[in-house]
Amino acid sequence: MAGAILGPVVNQIQAGLAVMQSLAGLIITTHGLFIVLASLTAGVLIDRYGPRKPYILGLVVYALAGGAGLVVTSFPVLLVTRAALGVAVAFVYTGVTVLIYNLYSGRRKDRAMGLRAGANSVGASVWPLVGGILGTASWQVPFGVYLVGLPLGVAALLFVPEPAMESDPSESDGAGGSLRLLVDVITGTPLLLAVYLLYFLANVLLYSIVVYYPGILETYGLESSFQISLYLSVMGIAGGVSAALSIGSTGCSPTASWPGSRFSSGRSASPSFRSRIPRSWRSLRSCCSGSDRGWSSRRRCSGSKSWFRRAERGSSARTSPCSGTWDSSSRQWCSVRSRPGSASSRSSA
Numbered sequence: 001m002a003g004a005i006l007g008p009v010v011n012q013i014q015a016g017l018a019v020m021q022s023l024a025g026l027i028i029t030t031h032g033l034f035i036v037l038a039s040l041t042a043g044v045l046i047d048r049y050g051p052r053k054p055y056i057l058g059l060v061v062y063a064l065a066g067g068a069g070l071v072v073t074s075f076p077v078l079l080v081t082r083a084a085l086g087v088a089v090a091f092v093y094t095g096v097t098v099l100i101y102n103l104y105s106g107r108r109k110d111r112a113m114g115l116r117a118g119a120n121s122v123g124a125s126v127w128p129l130v131g132g133i134l135g136t137a138s139w140q141v142p143f144g145v146y147l148v149g150l151p152l153g154v155a156a157l158l159f160v161p162e163p164a165m166e167s168d169p170s171e172s173d174g175a176g177g178s179l180r181l182l183v184d185v186i187t188g189t190p191l192l193l194a195v196y197l198l199y200f201l202a203n204v205l206l207y208s209i210v211v212y213y214p215g216i217l218e219t220y221g222l223e224s225s226f227q228i229s230l231y232l233s234v235m236g237i238a239g240g241v242s243a244a245l246s247i248g249s250t251g252c253s254p255t256a257s258w259p260g261s262r263f264s265s266g267r268s269a270s271p272s273f274r275s276r277i278p279r280s281w282r283s284l285r286s287c288c289s290g291s292d293r294g295w296s297s298r299r300r301c302s303g304s305k306s307w308f309r310r311a312e313r314g315s316s317a318r319t320s321p322c323s324g325t326w327d328s329s330s331r332q333w334c335s336v337r338s339r340p341g342s343a344s345s346r347s348s349a
Helices: 004-017 021-049 052-070 075-103 106-135 141-159 174-188 191-219 225-250 279-289 305-314 343-348
Strands: 332-335
Touching: 004 021, 004 106, 004 141, 004 191, 004 225, 021 052, 021 075, 021 191, 052 075, 052 141, 075 106, 106 141, 106 225, 174 191, 191 225
Parallel strands: none
Antiparallel strands: none
16 A cells, blocks of 8 residues: 555646656655665564564554655655655564464464455555545545554554564574575575566566556546546556466465475574565475475475475475476476375375
8 A cells, every 4th residue: 555545646746746757756666665675674673572562663653654745745855754654664564474473373374364465465456546536636635544554553552462472592683693594595595586586677667657657648638546546456456366367377375384494504584584585485385395284195386496406405304295206298396295194195005
């Protein structure tokens, strides 16, 4: 919601603040930069103080910084509030992920992560419509939606418990330890760099469309924020459908759990750091390492040999069922064997 709700009113922001379209686009994109810059700090603070308080603080700052657009009419001041919004989103996003990982387990955790992913997909379609409808009154009115963070913060204060965090003494040295762990993961799995690069390029394309597409539509006579929101909403629906199709083609759930696995360095990742590992890596790795939902007698994952060999090396002996079989006809890798002692293994013996 942080940027999607303002997409339909970017032309009105440009006119209201008397700035160029590229500068008006900064009102939508600035928070994204500060999410990246603040995420590591958010993870360190959450590891030290627990996820509940940073999460609640993030919701309050989210509401105040986002809702400031209701009264702010100065472009530099509004840009500062958007930067503060990005910091708040970093704390909310990281905090809620760690809360889910620590408050739930097994299928309940899978379901919670699935609901969260579903909410993100629905929001990509709904919030542009909300912003477009509110934008018919004024370009500042959509900023009021951010105030929903205040009642959500109160609800979290009353109903969200502080989970018992798993601590690792080797990772108690703050940002330095997190950075070293990040280097360990990337050097052990260089393919992650390609994943991050693809994600970066996808976001560049996404924000380019959100910022400049309304201006293109205006040249065709579509000036109403509601009309623009319809186009942006359809784009969100298309993104959700393509994500669902890509997930279905892998045969793996994007919310598959990561049951205490270890990286190639042999160090256990802290919950907040695990939450920042790409969802695609977690899901593909769990296909090879198994999950607490049980072992399947035969299950395939698509991917490359080297990818799953690294996954096998990084998993413990208990969760390393990859047989190392490559199916050249289907170009798929990793056939999961039956769990030792299971009915299927006894029958095959």
